[in-house]
Amino acid sequence: SYELTQPPSVSVSPGQTARITCSGDALPKQYAYWYQQKPGQAPVLVIYKDSERPSGIPERFSGSSSGTTVTLTISGVQAEDEADYYCQSADSSSSWVFGGGTKLTVL
């Protein structure tokens, strides 16, 4: 079955830039999406269609794509950005998949 691979954890100091990657063979052909999940809360969409930012999401969140890897970048990380981040895509037009999640720690 199709898989999206994320690093289990990323750590950065406040004000630095965090980069979270997601790899998958179908990513050159399928859009990727990113969700932020804080403890005890439902996921929230932070990036759609690789690099688009929904309204209400801070500008420090951005997304990019290169080949089989997509990247979520958080510039000027703040303490409130500490959360789990999940990428999501599809292996076809009718089957969806999530990455294993990355825990972002703000030191």
Place this chain on the structure above:
Amino acid sequence: QVTLRESGPALVKPTQTLTLTCTFSGFSLSTSGMCVSWVRQPPGKALEWLALIDWDDDKYYSTSLKTRLTISKDTSKNQVVLTMTNMDPVDTATYYCARAIYGSGSSWFDPWGQGTLVTVSS
């Protein structure tokens, strides 16, 4: 404002069938491009996509669970129902429903309901 809320039993016994209802507002499932999906998350683990139903009543299921899942909609009540048969303790998870928007050959989930924790235990 789009909102979704999951409801169903908090505890089910092994081998029983789970029935969950997603009640939503702020959009119509008869509108082209609108879908509702179910996603679950075992405690401390990652998100897992389960099923999706679209505006045209087309249904899609996780390959690994499709023999156990059924998704249906009642457009007049703004509800989507998920049933999962033969429940097992490994199915213990928080179950979320989310609006899915289909566009440019792809779908994403936004927003999500608050989730409902289902525990499978005798």
